[in-house]
Amino acid sequence: MLIPRSHPRATSLHIRERLVNGYKNGLVVEEGLLAHGRGEMFDYLIGEKTSKMSHDAIKAAARMILLAKHPVISVNGNLAALCPKEIVTLSKITGAEIEVNLFYANEKRKKAIAQVLKKMGATQVLGLDAKFSQEIPRLDSSRRVVDERGIFIADVVLVPLEDGDRTIALKKFGKKVITFDLNPMSRTAQTADITIVDNVTRGMTLLIKSCKKMKQASLKKDLKFDNKKNLDQSVLVIKNNLRRMSHA
Ligand code: PTJ
Numbered sequence: 001m002l003i004p005r006s007h008p009r010a011t012s013l014h015i016r017e018r019l020v021n022g023y024k025n026g027l028v029v030e031e032g033l034l035a036h037g038r039g040e041m042f043d044y045l046i047g048e049k050t051s052k053m054s055h056d057a058i059k060a061a062a063r064m065i066l067l068a069k070h071p072v073i074s075v076n077g078n079l080a081a082l083c084p085k086e087i088v089t090l091s092k093i094t095g096a097e098i099e100v101n102l103f104y105a106n107e108k109r110k111k112a113i114a115q116v117l118k119k120m121g122a123t124q125v126l127g128l129d130a131k132f133s134q135e136i137p138r139l140d141s142s143r144r145v146v147d148e149r150g151i152f153i154a155d156v157v158l159v160p161l162e163d164g165d166r167t168i169a170l171k172k173f174g175k176k177v178i179t180f181d182l183n184p185m186s187r188t189a190q191t192a193d194i195t196i197v198d199n200v201t202r203g204m205t206l207l208i209k210s211c212k213k214m215k216q217a218s219l220k221k222d223l224k225f226d227n228k229k230n231l232d233q234s235v236l237v238i239k240n241n242l243r244r245m246s247h248a
Contacts, residue, residue: 012040012048015082015201022081026112029104032078035161042182043199045238050206053233054198060225061158061178061194062210067219068156068176071096072126076103079160079200080113086204088120093211096158099150100127103163105142126150139169151175159188160200167191180204184234195227197234 003013019036022028050058065071073087073096080087080100091098098117100110114125126132126147134152136144143166146152157170160180164187170177171191179192180200189195196203 012043015199016040019078019081022077025081025116026109027081027116028077029102029106029109031104032076032081035078039161039182039199042184042238045241046182046197046234047237047241048199050198050202051234051237053230053237054196054203055206056223056225057194057196057227057230058198058203058206058210059214060223061196062207062214063219063223064156064176064178064194065094065096065158066211066214068094068096068154070154071156071158072150072154073098074101074151074157074159074162075099075113075117075127076101076161077109077113080116082201083204084116084120086208088117088122090158090204090208090211091122093208093215097150097154098122098125099147100125101143101146101151103141103143105145136166136169136173138172139166141165144169159192160204162188162192164188164191184231184238189231193227194225195231197231 003010007013019028019033023033071094073091075087075098087098100113110128114128117125126149132148133145134148136146151157154175156176158178162179167177167188168191177192178194179188180196180198180203181189182197182199183189184197
């Protein structure tokens with residue numbers, strides 16, 4: 001169905017369509033559609049725009065990825081459907097590996113995701129060859145299975161739309177974790193080292209821009225990023241938006 005450009009919620013409807021197409025093409029799992037609905041709700045509450053706090057988090061994330069020895073972008077079904085081109089661009093700019101890592105693990109879906117990423121120009125997609133499989137300790141979900149050339153040896157992992165269990169396990173395993181999560185109160189948001197409270201569809205583009213800009217400048221300056229403070233302020237954005245809506 002054609003979404004009229006004049007529709008007040010055209011952007012949101014187009015993003016939804018990308019998810020549905022991703023589902024039809026075997027990238028996204030049914031639960032991913034539900035997860036997106038949850039995200040949409042939080043996006044609405046933050047005003048569907050990138051806040052100052054998220055811009056700060058993006059800058060800190062760019063710096064962390066560029067300074068990392070072995071950064072990895074962890075890709076699930078939703079991210080592959082929403083930002084395939086951005087995943088590859090970010091990987092090329094930063095030298096980060098791309099690894100497919102699914103909660104609802106399924107070999108066919110992994111292959112479909114890798115195929116889309118390769119079509120976008122990825123030269124290597126990790127997480128598909130069982131001979132390189134290792135396990136993250138203290139994690140029961142399928143996400144424990146990682147690639148020994150990727151997440152297993154990574155120092156920094158970007159895990160957009162993550163579940164809390166793996167974020168905690170990755171932290172316990174000594175990794176620095178960066179996440180995109182529209183819900184500033186989620187366990188992932190609260191556990192990660194850097195949480196970008198923004199829609200990946202906006203945030204990934206901004207992260208790429210920030211990495212490009214920072215690569216040309218000096219990385220020595222410490223940005224003194226405080227994730228807890230940043231999250232508190234993101235919750236305040238929601239609180240203020242709700243107050244405005246209730247005219248209280
Ligand atoms: O592809 P798989 O098998 O790895 O499964 C992926 C899903 C997304 C189904 C799985 O990771 C999952 O169940 O995720 P959750 O636990 O529902 O968490 C997703 C988090 O991401 C929630 O806090 C959402 O608010 C948030 N979120 C959803 N859509 C977006 C988002 N954050 C940023 N951008 C979005 N577009």
